Amino acid sequence: MIRLPSVRQALRLHRPRYPSSSCYSYATMTSTDHAIAPPAPESTLADVSAPAVPTKYGKVVLAPMVRSGQLATRLLSLKYGADIVWGPETIDKSLIGCERVENPKTGCVDYVRTGLIFRACPSREKSKFIFQMGTAAPDTAVAAAKIIAQDVSGIDVNSGCPKPFSTHAGMGAALLKDIPRLLSILHALVANVGLSTPYALPISVKIRLMPTVEETHSLITSLCKTGISKLTLHCRTPPMRPRERAIRDALTGAARICKEAGVEFFVNGDVKNWDDAQQVIKEYDIQGGAMIAIAAESNPSCFIPNHLGGPKPWREVVTEYMLTAMSVENPISNTKFCILNMVPGKNEMHKVLSRAKTYRDLCDALDLECTFPEELDLGTLKTQRVKAQEEKEAQLQAEREERQEKLAEFKRKKAEESEKQAEESNKRIKVDAVERSNTTPVSAAVAELAATDMLLPGGGGAAVEAVV
Structure with missing residues (x-):
């Protein structure tokens, strides 16, 4: 008796087999297809499993x-792969008059006046650090640039910040409404601290879109045409x-335009990570790089491809x-602010960290060893203000006591x-009395005569009275 194959066996016998040279993708196979397909050569498996390494078209910067x-x-951004980092806007006038203080323990340099104005770490970031300046005048811009020059690798003029603290003083986006002044600032910086000067600093500018593409x-x-080395366009x-x-x-x-002028061009706006940056750079043929802002604020490791x-x-x-x-020794107020931007808002840890007031509180919540100097662990900005007020009151009290x-x-x-x-007055009175007694002979004579009459037998008291 001949045994017929079962339905499952019949299906297997009639199923087409794909040769190894076929373009059939493993990604489109069903579990059954994958089970009966012939093993692919090792080279093919390697090509499928290993993703292609994308080409780097330009720099990715903070x-x-x-x-x-x-x-x-x-x-941290440099550690995770950022090619260059821009610092926060620092007003030029706030730098003028600052004292430069080196901290050998941390390797940092502080610019201090009544308080900390700016902190840099030349040993770890100088070659890749661009200092962004808020300015409204050529002379103050040059003065501030010369002060900070030894600790940075470039000077950038902020001409795009729309915040009132910048625009009210004619800085930031306000410069886009006064182009001649902006050009004069850049010309002054290029001439006084630019690449052709002993300071040898590349000068750059960051702008926003004008009302039209043509503008x-x-x-x-x-x-x-001012001689700048870099230009960043924020696409808003x-x-x-x-x-x-x-x-x-x-x-x-x-x-x-920047490519023809030999100016390094950077784009800013909605760039999410390293791979997204490379795509934008390639798409628009950018001969410079792309900036990451908000994504880096929430996760600085976005610079990892x-x-x-x-x-x-x-x-x-x-x-x-x-x-x-x-x-x-980053100030606790800034550390807490940055960490709360990195921790998801709905995570329970966010609530715990938001209640922290010191580095020790933060480290306890994150189960870390706190190495921050205890004498500097002043707590949150509010705590620092309270402490500053207490110190001020103590100083005023000391001054009051000193005055008292x-x-x-x-x-x-x-x-x-x-x-x-x-x-002295009493002595003078006594002396005067003696002197007056010595200078009144009539009284003295009368007194002497009276005394003589009283001593003589039968002395004439009447005569004395008569004389008197």
Whole structure:
């Protein structure tokens, strides 16, 4: 008797077999297909499993950000692969008159006046650090640039910040409404601290979109003629907020103008990570690079390419940030602000960290050893203000006590002088009395005569009275 094959066996017998040279993809196979398909050669398996390494078309850099762009974030971004880091906007006038203080323990340099104005770490970031300046005048811009020159690798003029603290003084985006003044500032910096001077600093400028593409291209053309080395275009107009999508219509022309002028061009706006940056750079033929802002604020490891693992989990990034912040004695207020931007808002850890007031509180919450100097662990900004107020009141009290002591001393001396004057006055009165008694002969004669009459027997008292 002949046994017929079962239905399953019949299906297997009639199923087509794909040769190894077939373009059939393992990604499209079902579990059954994969089970009966012939094993692919090792070279084919290697090609399928190993992702292609993307080409690097340009630099990926950290954008200048207020608070988030302080030293700890810059150093961590460099560690994770950022090619260059921009610092937060620092007003030129605030630097003028500062004292430069070196900290051999941390390797940092502080610019201090009434308080900390700016902190850098030349040994770890100088060759890749661009100092961004808020300025409204050529003379103050040059003066500030000369002060900071030894600790940075470039000077950038902020001409795009729309915040009132910058624009009210004619800085930031306000310069886009006064192009001649902006050009004069750049000319002055190039002439006094630029590449052809002993300071040898590349000068750059960061702008926002003008109302039209033509106006944006015209402005970029004028800026490139000042002798600058770098130019960054933030693809938003000054009134636009970060949540609004970046406008990239002017990018191709802007990149071309800068390329022809020999100026390194950077794009800013909605760049999320290293791979996204390379795509934008390639698409618009940018001969420079791309800036990352908001994404780096929430996770500085966004500078790691996907083929190398991509961005790291927030817990690992926060741990690295804390270690970096303590190593450079980053102010607790800034450290807490940055960490809360990295921890997901709905995570329970966010609530715990938001209640922290000192580095020790942060480290306890994250299960880390605190290496931050205890004498500097002053707590949050509010705590620091309270402490500063207490110190001010203590100083005022000390001054009051000192004034009271001086007043008491003055009164004591005044009393002594008064007593001394009274003594001298009494002596003078006695002397005067004696002198007056010596200078009145009639009275003395009468007294002597009266005494003589009283001594004589039967002396005439009447005669004395008569004489008197």
